[in-house]
Amino acid sequence: MKKQLSGKNFFDNQSPPPQGSYEVVRTPTYLLARDEDCENMFHAMADHLNAYEVAQMLGLDFRDLQIVLWDKHPDTAFKDLYQTAFAPNHPVKRQRDFSGTVLFERLIFHLESPAGQVHVGMLDPWTCRDSELFAAFRAHVLKAYDLWDVPPPKKPQVTLSVRRRTAEKNVGRVCANEAELEKVLREGNMMDYQVVDLGTKSFREQLKIMRNTNVLVGIHGAGHMHAYFLAEEAVLAELHPPYRLDRHFRNAARMNGKIYLPYRVVNDKISCKGSSDAITINANDFRKVMDGALRLARNFHGGLSECGLWCDPNILALDKNLIPLYKPGDGQVKNPKKPRFPC
Structure with missing residues (x-):
């Protein structure tokens, strides 16, 4: 970098301006x-956090910042994040948007993603349980999208995050028995679920989904970085393939105040399509994972239901906050037996 900045295309503010005509960007x-x-x-989040960190260290005002994507990669869904949260008053640009000689009065170079805080350190034991940087970044993004002050789900909301192959991308870690897992989720009562391929959603849509999610579950994949944006109290249930030992998303959940619930696949029911693998999740094991996750989620905030995936209606009836949420056929117990000390 020092060598680049000493080249003919760079000079400090004490040097004379370049010869000839040029555009000035103030x-x-x-x-x-x-x-x-x-x-x-996951990799994009390293860039997002680094950009936020650099801006904080340099005292930049996002309202007066211009972002230039200085690469040849596709725009991706995250271009909207840069436009909305990092440069709301100036369009995100590319190198091709400039012509001729350009004089930038203040130019900031990005801190590359390998230096990002999303990468897990090697120190053991892990002593950090939260991060002011992560919390500030999370708040900044959610406020930019007007999703900061969002009430939590009134009953558990499970989002099963899946990855699906397309003609454009032969993604890996596909769930081979997605329908079977959805069948397990249908066993639950007084809870809602949705199955989502985040790769088909805009970033704004992804955030809206996550703000109304307090149980995020799926096979190890980049979408788990949404642990940053889940409801205030939430569970990240990660289904580990048998061949991975990563702790990226445990770190993301931990440092954002979320509960991390891991499960490891131990069978060898993996099929391949080129470099893409499809993993079979044991349905009984998945049921146990969901039972544990929902046992936690039913007691977030003012919840009073000490039960898991399926709840005895007599237990649900003890929580008066659930009364407006019953639907026809839910088996509501309208006159529950009140808890009494027996002795």
Whole structure:
């Protein structure tokens, strides 16, 4: 970098201006050279956090910042994040949007993603349980999208995050028995669920889904970085393939005040399509994972239901806050037996 800045295309503010005609850009400009896997939310999150951290260290005002995507990668769904949260008053640009000689009065170079705080440190034991940086970044993004002051789900909301192959991308870690897992979720009562392929959603849509989710479950994948944006109290249930030992998403959940619930696949029921693998999740094991996750989620905030995936209606009836949420056929117990000390 020092060598580049000493070249003929760079000079400090004490030097004479370049010869000939040129365009002057007075808006502080951030050159964002993204990770080559910028479509992947894990790698993209490293860039997002780094950009936020650099802006804080330099005292930049996002209202007066211009972002230039300084690479040849696709825009991706995250271009909207840069536009909305990092440069709301100036369009996100590319190198091709400039012509001729350009004089930038204030130019900021991006801190590359390998230096990002999303990467798990090697120190053991893990002593950090939260992060002011992560919390501030989370608040900044959610406020930019007007999703900060969002009430939590009134009953457990499960989002099963899945990955599906397309003609454009032969993604890996596909769930081979997605329908079977959805059948397990249908066993639950007084809870809602949705099955979502986040790769088909805009970033704004992804955030809206996550703000109304307090149980996020899925096979190990970049979408688990949404642990940053889940409801205030939430569970991240990660289904680990038998061949991975990563702790990226445990770190994301832990440092954002979320409960991390892991499960490891131990069978060898994996099929391949080129470099893409499809993993079979044991339905009984998945049921146990969901039972544990929902046992936690039913007691978030003022919840009073000490039960899991399926709840005895007599237990649900003890929580008066659930009364408006019953639907026809839910088996509501309208006159529950009140708890009494027996002795």
